Amino acid sequence: DADVTQTPRNRITKTGKRIMLECSQTKGHDRMYWYRQDPGLGLRLIYYSFDVKDINKGEISDGYSVSRQAQAKFSLSLESAIPNQTALYFCATSDLSESTDTQYFGPGTRLTVL
Amino acid sequence: GESVGLHLPTLSVQEGDNSIINCAYSNSASDYFIWYKQESGKGPQFIIDIRSNMDKRQGQRVTVLLNKTVKHLSLQIAATQPGDSAVYFCAEIYTSGSRLTFGEGTQLTVNP
Numbered sequence: 001d002a003d004v005t006q007t008p009r010n011r012i013t014k015t016g017k018r019i020m021l022e023c024s025q026t027k028g029h030d031r032m033y034w035y036r037q038d039p040g041l042g043l044r045l046i047y048y049s050f051d052v053k054d055i056n057k058g059e060i061s062d063g064y065s066v067s068r069q070a071q072a073k074f075s076l077s078l079e080s081a082i083p084n085q086t087a088l089y090f091c092a093t094s095d096l097s098e099s100t101d102t103q104y105f106g107p108g109t110r111l112t113v114l
Numbered sequence: 115g116e117s118v119g120l121h122l123p124t125l126s127v128q129e130g131d132n133s134i135i136n137c138a139y140s141n142s143a144s145d146y147f148i149w150y151k152q153e154s155g156k157g158p159q160f161i162i163d164i165r166s167n168m169d170k171r172q173g174q175r176v177t178v179l180l181n182k183t184v185k186h187l188s189l190q191i192a193a194t195q196p197g198d199s200a201v202y203f204c205a206e207i208y209t210s211g212s213r214l215t216f217g218e219g220t221q222l223t224v225n226p
Contacts, residue, residue: 041218042203042217042219043158043216045214048213090157104160107157
């Protein structure tokens with residue numbers, strides 16, 4: 001979805017390095033999310049934010065941190081990357097004003113930690 | 115050594131046939147359900163949704179059925195096309211928490 005962009009699209013890094021994944025959206029949505037997806041598995045929620053001053057842990061937040069710099073930007077950091085953080089990472093947005101709060105996903109970032 | 119991982123349920127159909135993808139959900143309090151399609155190398159795409167107070171909803175070539183008694187959701191795709199090949203996820207939302215919970219996904223393969 002071109003309304004939700006993620007950078008970089010692919011990243012290879014080494015154990016112990018600090019990595020930041022960025023997400024931007026032009027949908028004007030209040031809510032933003034970070035998920036990871038591992039091969040053969042569904043998506044698991046890492047962190048979510050309902051507005052600029054709101055940050056909440058998801059089911060697998062250990063080893064990750066986030067920053068909501070603006071309504072349109074939500075970044076995910078791996079302070080000290082480890083190999084089991086190798087995964088596909090997706091950002092998503094939703095709008096509280098939509099009665100269904102449907103989430104719309106970005107194209108994903110493929111992260112490999114060696 | 116042997117690699118261990120989960121294997122997605124798979125469904126293989128002939129082009130032109132109808133496909134039915136099933137999903138069991140866990141939270142009887144969930145009030146909203148979504149089907150997503152994920153093509154290889156892409157993010158999940160919204161297909162269709164249904165509220166818990168409905169049994170059926172139709173879209174273009176797709177129909178979602180909801181059976182709350184047995185907590186079961188299905189996605190029917192009519193006249194399946196090669197472009198429908200993807201992984202399909204169901205997701206449930208308990209809106210007071212606005213947390214989306216995803217099912218494990220089904221790999222649909224459409225044979226020409």
